Amino acid sequence: MSDHSSTYEPTNGFTRWLDERLPIMRLMHGQFIDFPTPRNLNYLWTFGAILTFCLAIQLITGIVLAMHFIPHGDFAFASVEHIMRDVNWGDLIRYTHFVGASMFFLAAYIHMFRGLYFGSYKSPREIIWILGVLIILCMIITAFMGYSLVWGQMSFWAVTVITNLFTAIPIVGESITQWIWGGYSVGDPTLNRLFSLHYLFPFIIVALVALHIWALHVVGSNNPTGVEPKTENDSVSFYPYYVIKDSFATMVFALLFAWFVFYAPNYLGHSDNFIEANPLQTPPHIVPEWYFLPFYAILRAIPDKLLGVVTMMAAICVLFIIPWLDTSKIRSTRYRPLLKPFFWLFVITCLVLGYCGAKSPDYRFVEMADTQKYTSKAAAVSAKEEILSKNKHADLEIIESINSKEITYDLKNTKFKLTNQVLSLLLTFYYFAFFFAIMPIVGLIETPHKLPGSIAESVLGKSSADKAQ
Amino acid sequence: MKLKLSDFLKCMSASISVLMVTSLLAVTPAQAAGGGGPEIKRQVWSFNGFFGKYNKAQLQRGFGVYKEVCAACHGLKLLSYRNLVQVGGPEFSKEQALAIAKEATIIDGVDEDGEPKEREGKLSDRFASPFKNDTQARASNNGALPPDFSVIAKARTYHRHVPWYTEPYYWAYDMATGYEEKGVDYLYALLTGYKTPPRGMKLGDGMNYNEVFPGHQIAMAAPLSEDAVEYADGTPTSLNQHAKDVSAFLAWASEPHLNARKDLGKRVLIYLTILALLLFLAKRSLWARVKH
Ligand code: HEM
Numbered sequence: 001m002s003d004h005s006s007t008y009e010p011t012n013g014f015t016r017w018l019d020e021r022l023p024i025m026r027l028m029h030g031q032f033i034d035f036p037t038p039r040n041l042n043y044l045w046t047f048g049a050i051l052t053f054c055l056a057i058q059l060i061t062g063i064v065l066a067m068h069f070i071p072h073g074d075f076a077f078a079s080v081e082h083i084m085r086d087v088n089w090g091d092l093i094r095y096t097h098f099v100g101a102s103m104f105f106l107a108a109y110i111h112m113f114r115g116l117y118f119g120s121y122k123s124p125r126e127i128i129w130i131l132g133v134l135i136i137l138c139m140i141i142t143a144f145m146g147y148s149l150v151w152g153q154m155s156f157w158a159v160t161v162i163t164n165l166f167t168a169i170p171i172v173g174e175s176i177t178q179w180i181w182g183g184y185s186v187g188d189p190t191l192n193r194l195f196s197l198h199y200l201f202p203f204i205i206v207a208l209v210a211l212h213i214w215a216l217h218v219v220g221s222n223n224p225t226g227v228e229p230k231t232e233n234d235s236v237s238f239y240p241y242y243v244i245k246d247s248f249a250t251m252v253f254a255l256l257f258a259w260f261v262f263y264a265p266n267y268l269g270h271s272d273n274f275i276e277a278n279p280l281q282t283p284p285h286i287v288p289e290w291y292f293l294p295f296y297a298i299l300r301a302i303p304d305k306l307l308g309v310v311t312m313m314a315a316i317c318v319l320f321i322i323p324w325l326d327t328s329k330i331r332s333t334r335y336r337p338l339l340k341p342f343f344w345l346f347v348i349t350c351l352v353l354g355y356c357g358a359k360s361p362d363y364r365f366v367e368m369a370d371t372q373k374y375t376s377k378a379a380a381v382s383a384k385e386e387i388l389s390k391n392k393h394a395d396l397e398i399i400e401s402i403n404s405k406e407i408t409y410d411l412k413n414t415k416f417k418l419t420n421q422v423l424s425l426l427l428t429f430y431y432f433a434f435f436f437a438i439m440p441i442v443g444l445i446e447t448p449h450k451l452p453g454s455i456a457e458s459v460l461g462k463s464s465a466d467k468a469q
Numbered sequence: 470m471k472l473k474l475s476d477f478l479k480c481m482s483a484s485i486s487v488l489m490v491t492s493l494l495a496v497t498p499a500q501a502a503g504g505g506g507p508e509i510k511r512q513v514w515s516f517n518g519f520f521g522k523y524n525k526a527q528l529q530r531g532f533g534v535y536k537e538v539c540a541a542c543h544g545l546k547l548l549s550y551r552n553l554v555q556v557g558g559p560e561f562s563k564e565q566a567l568a569i570a571k572e573a574t575i576i577d578g579v580d581e582d583g584e585p586k587e588r589e590g591k592l593s594d595r596f597a598s599p600f601k602n603d604t605q606a607r608a609s610n611n612g613a614l615p616p617d618f619s620v621i622a623k624a625r626t627y628h629r630h631v632p633w634y635t636e637p638y639y640w641a642y643d644m645a646t647g648y649e650e651k652g653v654d655y656l657y658a659l660l661t662g663y664k665t666p667p668r669g670m671k672l673g674d675g676m677n678y679n680e681v682f683p684g685h686q687i688a689m690a691a692p693l694s695e696d697a698v699e700y701a702d703g704t705p706t707s708l709n710q711h712a713k714d715v716s717a718f719l720a721w722a723s724e725p726h727l728n729a730r731k732d733l734g735k736r737v738l739i740y741l742t743i744l745a746l747l748l749f750l751a752k753r754s755l756w757a758r759v760k761h
Binding site: 039040078081084085091092095236240241244245247248251252254255258259260261262263264265266267271272274275284355359363365375376402403404405406407459460 | 507518547548616619623625626633643644649651652664669670683724725726731733734737741742744745748749751752755756759760
């Protein structure tokens with residue numbers, strides 16, 4: 001840990017006794033009281049604290065839920081409903097855990113975009129960032145497994161779709177998938193191990209978070225200017241300044257959290273998951289939770305199954321290496337005029353990818369078509385043939401549409417369309433281009449804005465920073 | 470307050486939508502009518518939103534409709550008779566609930582010969598289902614399975630027929646107004662959605678035309694009609710009223726602790742707001758010492 005001298009003074013006999021044997025209070029004092037922190041952090045830097053809050057909430061509510069949950073195909077769904085109906089305040093415990101997962105991801109994504117924008121992944125913070133990527137990986141796995149435990153239709157079919165991806169592995173895919181299932185299809189053994197691992201992974205996350213914060217406290221926080229603190233004037237002590245700021249931000253976040261828990265607990269869920277799992281009936285649309293949608297869109301954008309899986313994994317794993325893909329010495333995008341528009345385009349890309357993930361692959365975002373209405377199918381078919389005889393490549397489609405008075409057959413002659421599949425592919429391309437082309441190239445050719453001489457200077461202006469102390 | 474917030478969101482999203490529309494003006498976006506059928510409308514429910522609460526009289530009427538009509542085919546297997554007495558529900562008296570329970574035949578244990586033993590229901594029993602199993606249910610319903618009603622109000626939803634670029638506005642609006650009743654609105658639309666089939670539509674054997682059911686052909690015949698059930702409290706017994714009441718009852722069956730949850734929610738939000746305010750003031754006065 002950083003070796004600034006400790007101002008910790010044991011105040012009574014017991015703490016003196018403890019300090020000589022296990023200086024844990026001294027450690028905490030150094031890390032969370034005295035710890036020098038840049039004075040110019042904005043509210044985006046409160047999300048680390050907010051994430052810690054989310055993690056605690058998930059652990060507490062999760063452990064209580066596990067006291068009542070039954071990991072068996074015949075009882076899982078009913079046991080969740082039992083929690084909602086018969087356990088005292090069980091509905092709140094469950095909704096807090098369910099909404100909490102969404103809030104956790106919301107905070108994590110903001111935290112990550114913060115890191116991207118301000119170059120927090122750059123030397124000397126690569127390890128903090130890499131641990132962060134490991135954390136988000138574990139969060140994804142944990143949330144996926146947690147969602148499956150409800151054993152509703154969406155749970156079951158999400159597990160089926162995702163575990164089936166392993167069959168894409170050449171030669172051993174089939175055996176690996178069956179090994180994961182613990183049988184020849186998704187069933188009780190699968191549910192049981194998902195539960196076991198869903199209980200395990202949060203503790204792996206806790207360990208990773210401890211390392212994450214340890215690594216952070218070795219080099220200290222980055223800040224919006226990306227200029228490292230140089231003098232004492234650049235920092236303030238963590239307590240009370242950031243303790244109070246983080247607490248305030250966490251409380252505002254808790255307000256949003258509470259709104260969802262109390263007034264829209266199911267808004268972020270899917271109604272199909274209130275239908276008990278049925279292996280014989282596939283739901284019409286299988287969609288994951290919102291926080292997986294961008295990755296799901298990337299998976300589906302690639303027509304080949306194996307390649308799709310690889311691309312999706314790569315979309316997360318590329319984050320491991322961005323400290324070395326970014327060639328610029330400047331951390332903060334504030335001072336990088338060329339990268340800035342590309343960065344915001346990247347943010348929009350991720351959001352729109354999420355949108356694509358929610359729509360079916362053949363959904364048309366943009367369409368220019370002539371539509372002709374027919375009241376009989378035969379008429380529509382013969383009209384279709386007529387157009388085809390003139391133009392072999394016409395994109396024609398007959399759509400049966402029922403309104404309250406009649407059935408019509410609409411012959412749609414599509415001139416131009418932008419389907420979800422194509423849009424997702426374009427966005428996936430930009431997603432990777434941002435990391436593999438834009439980051440390395442922009443860093444080499446860009447002329448950055450002039451950096452402030454110090455954090456104090458950026459806050460106080462040059463002259464007063466020189467005068468101060 | 471609630472209204473103002475939604476107006477604000479509307480303005481915000483309207484301006485975003487205008488921007489998007491103008492940028493998309495060159496091309497008409499695809500908006501197929503979603504297989505036809507009218508748009509499902511958002512109804513006014515006493516239990517929606519910040520001040521939402523079930524209406525006890527409505528739940529009692531709705532239970533009446535369920536018991537007289539729907540219970541012949543649809544179970545409520547996750548509910549117990551005692552739930553009918555529970556605060557925040559229909560709040561029948563213990564005697565009323567017991568009388569309802571006693572009408573049910575419950576199979577419990579075996580007699581000396583090892584044959585299943587039947588007895589009348591108690592308050593602690595789960596609702597008896599109308600059929601022994603799914604196979605029997607299908608056999609009695611022309612092959613179709615009447616779904617259990619325990620969580621039906623949450624297990625259904627509908628999609629708005631709106632252009633994709635206006636959807637974020639609806640998300641924001643729904644989140645801000647706590648719109649959790651999409652399923653209930655679907656139920657109401659389904660129950661009032663039996664119409665004469667459009668010209669030229671061939672219905673399957675034993676199928677009925679319904680304008681909101683996916684595919685428009687449903688195996689359940691219109692279960693409700695005017696005056697189908699008598700109301701003790703003098704409420705008009707129109708089809709729409711029956712549909713409203715039974716939908717509200719099903720909403721409660723799916724979410725029995727809504728009243729308590731929303732009640733606590735108000736306190737929590739007020740508490741958190743005050744705490745956030747105090748923390749903000751503390752933060753401001755502390756940071757007044759440091760320019761940042
Ligand atoms: C359980 C999830 C996580 C927790 C509890 C957590 C916690 C924290 C905390 C307390 C901080 C210091 C305060 C702050 O800068 O906001 C921090 C900083 C940081 N985190 Fe995380 N984090 C989590 C996930 C992630 C993820 C997924 C990433 C990226 C992939 C990440 C990357 C970083 C980086 C780069 C910093 C240093 C930021 C800077 O100094 O500018 N973290 N984290």
